[in-house]
Amino acid sequence: MNAIETTKLTKYYGKSRGIVDVDMTVSEGEIFGFIGPNGAGKSTTIRTLLGLIYPTSGSATIFGKDVIKRGPEIRQEVGYLPSEVFYYDDMRAIDLLRYSASFYNRSTKAIEKRIRYLADLLDLDLKKKIDDLSYGNKKKVGIIQGLAHEPKLIILDEPTGGLDPLIQQQFFNLLKEENGKGATVLFSSHILGEVQKLCDRVAIIKEGTIIEVEQIKTLLENSTKRFKLETVTAPDASAFEIGGVSDLAVAGHAVSFLYRGHINDVTQMLAKLDLADLLVEEPDLEEIFMHYYQKGDGR
Amino acid sequence: MNVYLRELRAYRRSTIIWAASLSGLVVVFMSLYPAFTNDLAAVKKVFDQFPQVLLTALNLSSTAFFTVNGFYGYLLTFAGLAAAIQAMNIGTGIISKEVSGKTADFLLSKPTTRSRVITAKLAAALTSIVISDVVFWAVSYAAALLVSKDPFDAATFFLMSLTLLLVQLMFVALGALFAVSLPKIKSVISVSLPTVFTFYIIGMIGDVLDNDSLRYISPFKFYNTTYIITNVRLDGTFLLIEAAFLAVAIAASYVIYVKKDVRASV
Numbered sequence: 001m002n003a004i005e006t007t008k009l010t011k012y013y014g015k016s017r018g019i020v021d022v023d024m025t026v027s028e029g030e031i032f033g034f035i036g037p038n039g040a041g042k043s044t045t046i047r048t049l050l051g052l053i054y055p056t057s058g059s060a061t062i063f064g065k066d067v068i069k070r071g072p073e074i075r076q077e078v079g080y081l082p083s084e085v086f087y088y089d090d091m092r093a094i095d096l097l098r099y100s101a102s103f104y105n106r107s108t109k110a111i112e113k114r115i116r117y118l119a120d121l122l123d124l125d126l127k128k129k130i131d132d133l134s135y136g137n138k139k140k141v142g143i144i145q146g147l148a149h150e151p152k153l154i155i156l157d158e159p160t161g162g163l164d165p166l167i168q169q170q171f172f173n174l175l176k177e178e179n180g181k182g183a184t185v186l187f188s189s190h191i192l193g194e195v196q197k198l199c200d201r202v203a204i205i206k207e208g209t210i211i212e213v214e215q216i217k218t219l220l221e222n223s224t225k226r227f228k229l230e231t232v233t234a235p236d237a238s239a240f241e242i243g244g245v246s247d248l249a250v251a252g253h254a255v256s257f258l259y260r261g262h263i264n265d266v267t268q269m270l271a272k273l274d275l276a277d278l279l280v281e282e283p284d285l286e287e288i289f290m291h292y293y294q295k296g297d298g299r
Numbered sequence: 300m301n302v303y304l305r306e307l308r309a310y311r312r313s314t315i316i317w318a319a320s321l322s323g324l325v326v327v328f329m330s331l332y333p334a335f336t337n338d339l340a341a342v343k344k345v346f347d348q349f350p351q352v353l354l355t356a357l358n359l360s361s362t363a364f365f366t367v368n369g370f371y372g373y374l375l376t377f378a379g380l381a382a383a384i385q386a387m388n389i390g391t392g393i394i395s396k397e398v399s400g401k402t403a404d405f406l407l408s409k410p411t412t413r414s415r416v417i418t419a420k421l422a423a424a425l426t427s428i429v430i431s432d433v434v435f436w437a438v439s440y441a442a443a444l445l446v447s448k449d450p451f452d453a454a455t456f457f458l459m460s461l462t463l464l465l466v467q468l469m470f471v472a473l474g475a476l477f478a479v480s481l482p483k484i485k486s487v488i489s490v491s492l493p494t495v496f497t498f499y500i501i502g503m504i505g506d507v508l509d510n511d512s513l514r515y516i517s518p519f520k521f522y523n524t525t526y527i528i529t530n531v532r533l534d535g536t537f538l539l540i541e542a543a544f545l546a547v548a549i550a551a552s553y554v555i556y557v558k559k560d561v562r563a564s565v
Contacts, residue, residue: 013560013562043563047561047563050407050408051407051408052403052404052407052408052560052561053560053561053562054558054560071412072410072411072412073410074410075408075409075410075411076410078408080408082404084401085405086400086401086402086404086405087402087405088309088400088402089400090309099301099305100405100409102301103301103409103410103411104409104410105410145405
């Protein structure tokens with residue numbers, strides 16, 4: 001059974017486009033990345049899955065159940081963490097988490113124990129008022145309320161904003177741990193790096209439409225990296241002409257080019273040079289999109 | 300049940316404050332009763348010098364004014380205004396705060412339905428209002444017993460008291476309807492005060508112009524204290540109108556709330 005399945009899912013806000021004909025399948029037990037720039041429709045898709053907004057047409061199921069007809073039943077098994085978290089300022093963190101727990105048909109004791117465990121792990125003071133928590137700490141409350149009931153499906157909508165790198169790492173480990181226990185994860189982001197670290201497969205969404213679903217491995221092989229290097233002696237441009245190199249610029253000792261292909265090929269090429277400095281940059285999303293757009297045009 | 304309890308707790312302070320303020324109002328007002336009635340003839344002479352229009356606008360034309368029930372009924376016209384503000388505040392606020400506080404995402408992504416959420420919230424609003432009303436009634440009755448030299452009809456007294464709740468119910472329902480219909484309410488007061496005062500002024504104009512049809516528009520004029528004092532019952536026509544209004548407003552609130560999109564908080 002698939003954890004998530006959408007069929008021609010479409011949402012218009014009045015006349016403005018949310019998503020159009022989104023077909024997406026997430027298998028049980030996988031960590032599925034959902035990547036695209038802001039405004040592409042990631043949140044719209046996720047909010048439809050959660051029953052917060054209603055689709056204009058098309059349908060979606062979670063664990064085989066229709067998200068509109070059987071919303072409450074589905075949400076028993078779902079943990080959700082939005083990009084920006086807002087809670088009741090008058091509550092303490094522990095009150096909020098207990099309130100959250102009260103919605104789930106789990107043993108209070110078990111959830112309480114897990115809240116303590118997660119708070120410990122993330123280093124969160126549960127006695128503090130929500131109002132007095134920093135943004136990053138509110139986010140931790142968000143993580144705990146999303147994971148305390150051990151959901152079978154974890155839905156994360158750009159969850160890492162405001163988390164410092166150490167907590168972010170811990171959070172990723174936590175997700176992997178949950179995944180190891182069988183939980184499915186839907187992870188939306190506009191940062192390729194974090195999707196790379198975590199996900200098995202990834203869907204790329206742009207302007208409301210899914211333009212590609214790929215194994216993360218394939219995506220990376222096809223992805224572009226920018227190399228910037230400085231050599232000791234002025235190099236010959238021909239030294240860089242291997243398959244996959246584009247946008248080559250040689251200016252004295254400084255060389256810059258884009259590379260797409262197996263990383264070993266390029267390192268072997270670089271090994272023959274006498275380098276003074278080397279910078280390899282993550283391709284940004286735009287570059288990946290460019291790749292898919294070009295491919296789309298070719299069809 | 301969890302949402303209901305959470306809301307009751309969240310409104311605990313407001314419930315206490317409203318109950319205390321309304322009770323304070325009635326204690327101060329009823330303590331003036333002996334002063335008004337000790338020298339009836341003199342007070343009546345003073346009243347006679349006021350223009351009739353002013354007496355009508357201030358609801359002072361009733362001859363029953365100088366009885367405990369009449370005096371209390373007069374207080375209720377003002378207490379009703381305050382109570383209506385309380386009712387509209389809670390009716391609007393209890394629903395709109397999830398949007399203005401951007402907590403709707405949290406609440407509605409939990410395993411519950413929207414109709415369960417709105418039921419719990421309306422029930423909590425009702426509970427809060429009933430609690431403050433019961434306190435108000437008890438204090439009023441005690442005050443009336445203290446200041447009254449002659450016995451007065453308790454049934455009339457409590458029927459009049461009940462109108463406070465009946466008016467509040469309409470404003471809770473109206474507030475809920477506003478909360479689900481308006482896209483984003485930043486300040487509850489800015490919605491509730493103008494609404495309540497508009498209806499209050501409509502009722503006042505109806506009195507001054509002696510226009511009976513305006514009575515049908517202003518909830519404040521549904522249950523006339525003079526009518527209750529004379530007949531010892533509530534006006535059935537208006538009970539029916541109220542029941543119909545409540546049914547429509549609440550049903551509409553449910554339908555709108557269940558169907559509407561909860562947009563991302565920006």
